[in-house]
Amino acid sequence: MSAAKSLLSVQNLCVDYLTPAGSFRAVRNVSLDIGHNEIMGLAGESGCGKSTIAFSLMRLHRPPAFISDGKILFDGEDILAFPRRKLEAWRWSGASMVFQSAMNSLNPVLTVFEQFRDMLARHEKTGREAARAKAAEMMAMVGLPADRLDAFPHQLSGGMRQRVVLAMALTLRPRLVIMDEPTTALDVVVQREILQEIVALRGRLGFSVLFITHDLALMAQFADRIAIMLEGRIVEEGAAENLVAFPRHDYTRKLWAAMPRIGGTAA
Amino acid sequence: MSAPLLSLEGVSKTFHVRPVLGAVRRVEALRDVTFSIEPGRALALVGESGSGKSTCGRAVIRHFEPSAGTIRFRGEDIFAGRTRRGDSAYLRAVQMVFQDPFASLNPTHTIRHHLERPLRLHGGTDDLEARLRKTLSDVELDPDTTLEKFPHQLSGGQRQRVSFARALAVGAELIVADEPTSMLDVSIRKSVLDLMRRLKEERSIAFLYITHDIATAHYIAEETAVMFAGQVMERGPSDAVIRNPRHAYSKLLISAVPDPARRFDAEADDALAFTRQADAVRADAARPIAGYREIAPGHFVAYSEADNA
Incomplete structure (x- = not known):
């Protein structure tokens, strides 16, 4: 896929962590393209750098992490060169993020509606009444009744919390939603409900997803393309069905072999 | 035994x-x-x-x-x-x-x-x-x-x-x-x-x-028991319970286990239908169990009063 066609194009990204013992390169020369309306999966074990990439894409990384090299192009524009104002406007409306723990990404002392209103007022100067209507519409979209806005x-x-975060992430119609282990803390039934809903919403609204998880089986069900990370590098990338049926890299094969599957033998 | x-x-x-x-x-x-x-x-x-x-x-x-x-x-x-x-x-x-x-x-x-x-x-x-x-x-x-x-x-x-x-x-x-x-x-x-x-x-x-x-x-x-809301819904040899679940709740739970062979986009149209069905099965399973039927040696499936009626 050429860079012009893709929505997000990451080129030779390097992220270092400064430690007293010197700098540690957590992300090494990663290049990644996400097409329009594409669900891109990024899989790997803890510590491989997948969450570091997610945070860097939103420029949410904090010291001691810093981006030492590379480019992040969103629709041809370099995000790393965005001034502060533009960056703030771009977050939520250009790209939004759903984190693993919805409890930690929602403010515990504000009602759900106040959190919607905060975002809408800041980005679109929406009044209280209009914000209420918009929030209710988004809640309905993820299958939650409007009265939950006051919870x-x-x-x-x-x-439900993860649905609220998802509704907020989609409110300003971003073209990219970054999801970092969005369902890891949830039960399998709820996980399936939410991911199926995301696929359906993508069909309706049109947005791209960067989906990060360690669960390869789940990723194969959900993503269009998958990249496998090991120690800061992408070792294999391809269409989801190929990565399932014909994994080429030893590490990908090892990951598949390490997972007991119901279809496999019990003995 | x-x-x-x-x-x-x-x-x-x-x-x-x-x-x-x-x-x-x-x-x-x-x-x-x-x-x-x-x-x-x-x-x-x-x-x-x-x-x-x-x-x-x-x-x-x-x-x-x-x-x-x-x-x-x-x-x-x-x-x-x-x-x-x-x-x-x-x-x-x-x-x-x-x-x-x-x-x-x-x-x-x-x-x-x-x-x-x-x-x-x-x-x-x-x-x-x-x-x-x-x-x-x-x-x-x-x-x-x-x-x-x-x-x-x-x-x-x-x-x-x-x-x-x-x-x-x-x-x-x-x-x-x-x-x-x-x-x-x-x-x-x-x-x-x-x-x-x-x-x-x-x-x-x-x-x-x-x-x-x-x-x-x-x-x-060797054996698996499926629990929901404090009750055992189904229990028996793992292979039977997991590959061929008989209780509606076990079926729901096991159908949601990630399976790389089944894509979500194929089923995206009925995303809300799945959620509604899941809610109904859960509400049903939360009711008190009246007893168990042994459908195969060692394989027990719960039933409620409503199932009997």
């Missing part, structure tokens, strides 16, 4:  | 939650739970969070007394006629391995300290060094490099092996393993499961394996 995060179940 | 090592008969537990403000709330964490485990075999308790599977494990390690029902170990009620000696024997024979290997080992002590204490308490000081080394080799850890290390110097998988070694050190006969692999990386998960399988086969240790990962239950347990 505090602790009054919702884990699955 | 040999005599069961552990058996639960109609075990129920009701907690009274007293919030700072508001009325006392009753939580029926376990409702009429029945199952048994034989020596050298594993039973997997699967279900979503809050289904009561960990509560079950905690009742077995005698963390609390059930509100109703009995728990027997080698045929004897574990709460009746308690003596100091009997207590110590039970606490030795039944060991627990927790989910978080970071939290279950003391960060200020070496691995030697973790294993020496149980070995000394339960076997005296004879050949202590040799027994120490043997215990570590039994869980596939190198005694030379591991003994003097602190927990933070080991990987998650190695730490979980130390937890199993600690259970072996006192001569455990039943290990209650509560999500022992869910915090480990994918590539080392299987090696820990293989260790459990070996302990089961070679040393006849029985396992109560608590997990939400149904594929691993199938991998190590």
